[in-house]
Amino acid sequence: MSATDLAIDVTGVTKRFGDKTVVNAIDLSVRRGEIYGFLGPNGSGKTTFIRMLCGLLTPDGGSGTCLGYDLRTQQAEIKRHVGYMTQKFSYYEDLSIRENLDFIARIYAVPDRPAAVQHSLERLGLQNRSHQLAGQLSGGWKQRLALAACLIHSPQLLLLDEPTAGVDPKARREFWDEIHQLAADGLTVLITTHYMDEAERCHRLAYLAYGNLLARGTLAEVLAAAHLTTWSVSGPGLRALAARLRGQPGVEQVVAFGTMLHVSGHDAALLDATRTAASDPDHEWKKINAGLEDVFISLMDAAKDNFA
Amino acid sequence: MSERRFTFHRLWAIVLKEFIQMKRDRVTFAMMVGIPLLQLLMFGYAINSDPRHLPTALRCADQGPFARTFIQAMRTSDYFVIVQDTASEAEVQRLLQVGDVQFVINIPADFSRQLLRGERPSVLIEADATDPAATGPALAAVNALAGSIFNRDLPGPLAKLHGKAGPVDFRIHAHYNPENITQYNVVPGLMGVVLTMTMVIITALAITRERERGTMENLLATPVRPFEVMVGKILPYIAVGYIQVTLILIAARFLFHVPMVGSLPLLYTVALLFIGANLAVGITFSTLAQNQLQAVQMAFFFFLPSILLSGFMFPFRGMPPWAQVVGSCLPNTHFLRIVRGILLKGNGFAEITPELWPLLLFLTVAMSVGVKRYRQTLD
Numbered sequence: 001m002s003a004t005d006l007a008i009d010v011t012g013v014t015k016r017f018g019d020k021t022v023v024n025a026i027d028l029s030v031r032r033g034e035i036y037g038f039l040g041p042n043g044s045g046k047t048t049f050i051r052m053l054c055g056l057l058t059p060d061g062g063s064g065t066c067l068g069y070d071l072r073t074q075q076a077e078i079k080r081h082v083g084y085m086t087q088k089f090s091y092y093e094d095l096s097i098r099e100n101l102d103f104i105a106r107i108y109a110v111p112d113r114p115a116a117v118q119h120s121l122e123r124l125g126l127q128n129r130s131h132q133l134a135g136q137l138s139g140g141w142k143q144r145l146a147l148a149a150c151l152i153h154s155p156q157l158l159l160l161d162e163p164t165a166g167v168d169p170k171a172r173r174e175f176w177d178e179i180h181q182l183a184a185d186g187l188t189v190l191i192t193t194h195y196m197d198e199a200e201r202c203h204r205l206a207y208l209a210y211g212n213l214l215a216r217g218t219l220a221e222v223l224a225a226a227h228l229t230t231w232s233v234s235g236p237g238l239r240a241l242a243a244r245l246r247g248q249p250g251v252e253q254v255v256a257f258g259t260m261l262h263v264s265g266h267d268a269a270l271l272d273a274t275r276t277a278a279s280d281p282d283h284e285w286k287k288i289n290a291g292l293e294d295v296f297i298s299l300m301d302a303a304k305d306n307f308a
Numbered sequence: 309m310s311e312r313r314f315t316f317h318r319l320w321a322i323v324l325k326e327f328i329q330m331k332r333d334r335v336t337f338a339m340m341v342g343i344p345l346l347q348l349l350m351f352g353y354a355i356n357s358d359p360r361h362l363p364t365a366l367r368c369a370d371q372g373p374f375a376r377t378f379i380q381a382m383r384t385s386d387y388f389v390i391v392q393d394t395a396s397e398a399e400v401q402r403l404l405q406v407g408d409v410q411f412v413i414n415i416p417a418d419f420s421r422q423l424l425r426g427e428r429p430s431v432l433i434e435a436d437a438t439d440p441a442a443t444g445p446a447l448a449a450v451n452a453l454a455g456s457i458f459n460r461d462l463p464g465p466l467a468k469l470h471g472k473a474g475p476v477d478f479r480i481h482a483h484y485n486p487e488n489i490t491q492y493n494v495v496p497g498l499m500g501v502v503l504t505m506t507m508v509i510i511t512a513l514a515i516t517r518e519r520e521r522g523t524m525e526n527l528l529a530t531p532v533r534p535f536e537v538m539v540g541k542i543l544p545y546i547a548v549g550y551i552q553v554t555l556i557l558i559a560a561r562f563l564f565h566v567p568m569v570g571s572l573p574l575l576y577t578v579a580l581l582f583i584g585a586n587l588a589v590g591i592t593f594s595t596l597a598q599n600q601l602q603a604v605q606m607a608f609f610f611f612l613p614s615i616l617l618s619g620f621m622f623p624f625r626g627m628p629p630w631a632q633v634v635g636s637c638l639p640n641t642h643f644l645r646i647v648r649g650i651l652l653k654g655n656g657f658a659e660i661t662p663e664l665w666p667l668l669l670f671l672t673v674a675m676s677v678g679v680k681r682y683r684q685t686l687d
Binding site: 054 | 531
C-alpha cells in the first residue's frame, strides 16, 4: 500500500502531561475513504490522540503524517484540510446557525461563501432553522450544526470526538447514514464512540485503554483476536448463581442481560470446569459468540491489571 | 425531621466545601488578599495631598544677599526643588508646557535694592495650575515664608520693613487653569480612567469567554493565527473607545466648560495608542485567567493603580519615588498628561512626545506578551 493511500499514518505517537503518559506509543494507519472507530473507556487518551492528529497538540514522541502532512512541522496545513468536531459543542451559542457557518466559512476562506453556507444548510436540513440561535437548539440539532460547520471547508479527513453522545437513536441513525455517504464520496472519518452498535458500523476499529492501543482490525478480527469464551445461562436463581461464579477460577465477567446471564473467560477449559461445578440442573447453558462489549470489557480489565 | 430543620453538619459541609474551592481558586484568593493590601499601600503611603519637592525653574536677575536668602528659604521649605537655573523666557515657557517644572520663580534685577528701600519688590511665581491640588499648598507656603525669612537680614533700623503686608510682593500667575477649577483637571483625566476601566474589562473577558464556553478548542483547530484573533477582538472595541472619548469631550465642553486649547484631531490620534494599549492588556489578562471572574478581577487589579497612581485622583508629584515609578509604568499616567496638555495647555505634537513613547512601548510589550501567551496549541 503506498503512503498516499493513507489518510493517517503514525508510529510511536506519545503524549505526556507532567509525569503522566496519556498516549503511549501508538501506531495507527487509516486508509483514505475509511470509517475508523476509536473506542476505549473515559480518560483512555482518545481525545488527546485526536488533538495531536489535528494539530492542536504536539506529540512528545513518535512521528507520522496526517493527509501526508507532518504531525510536528505542518500543523497549519493539517488544520486547513481536517474537520474536527469536538466532544463538547464548541460553536457560538449567541450566534445563529447561519452566522456560525458563515464565521467558519470566512475563517477557512471558502470560495463563494454564501453558496457554500446555503449548500451546507440544505444538505443537513437546517435551512428552516438558519436564523435560530445555536444556544437554543436541542442536542441533535447542535450535532447537525457542528457537523455542517466542520464540513464547510470540504476537508479530506473528519475527526469526530463522541459526536453522538446524548443524541436520540433516530438522529444517531441519520447521522451515521450521513457519515457513510461522506465516506462513499471519499472522505476519511475517524470517530470515537462508546456505543457498540456504532462501533459495528465502522470499517475498522481500534481499542484504547490507559493510553495503550490494545486491539485493532475489523470487527471480526477484533472478536477473533480476543479468544474469549462466553456462555449464556437462563433459569431460576440467576442472582445467586452470579454471586457463586464471581471470582471463581476462569470466570472473568458475569453480566446480566435481561433474563439471562453472560459468563465469559479466556481459559475455556477452566471456565467450563467452574461453571459445571457451580451449576444447577435447572440452569440451561448455551455457548454463544462473545460480543464486542464483552471483548472490550475484558480488554479493559486486563489493561487495569497491567497499568493500575 | 432533621431534613427540614437547620443543621450544623450540613452548614459545616458547605463551609468546608467553600474553603476547598477557595483554596483551589488561587487567583481569586490572591486578589482577595492583594486588593486590600494594594489599597492600603496606596492610600497609606503613596497618596499625599500636600505634595512637596516640586520641580522649579529659577530666573534670578539679582545677585544680592536678599535674593540668595530668599532662594535658600524656598529650598528649605521643602516645597521647591530648583532643577533649572535659566535665564531665557522661551526656555521657561517650554519647561512649563512640557510639564518638566511645576513653578517658575522670577526674581527681578533690583530685588535687593527695592527691598532695602522698602518698595516691596515683586516676585513673579508662575505655576502650572492644571492640577490645583498640586500647586495650592506650595503657594500657600510661599506667602507664609515671605513674612519671616528676612527677619534676620533686616535688623535694627531696617526692622520697620517687617510690615504687615510683608517686605516682598508675590505675584502668582497660575497658568492653564487660572481660576483653579478642579473640573478642568478632573474631567480630561476621566477620559483615561473610563477608557482604562472599560477597555481592559471588555477584552479581558473576550478570550476567557471562548475558553470557558469551549469555543476556543474549535478556534484553535482552524487555521486562524493568534495575531488575527487578538487584533480581531481589539478592533471592534477601538470603535467603542472612540465613542467614549467623544462623549467625554462633549460633556467636558458643554457641561463642565473645560477649555479646549489644543488640537482635537491630535487628541483623537493619540487616543488610538492609549485605547490599543488597554485592549492589549485586557487580551493578555484573558490569556492568563482561567475563567471570566478571574479576568474581571485582574482587570480591577490593573484599574486600581491606574486611577490612584496615575495623577488622576492625587497629584503625581505628591507621591513618593517608588509610587511615581509604578505610576510611570501605567499608560493612564502618560495619557492623562497628554489629554490635559492638549486640552488645557494647547500642547502640540512636539510637547507630547515625551509622553508618547512610553505609551508606544507599553502597547508593544502588552501586545507581544498577549500573542505569546495565546497558545496556538493546547500544550
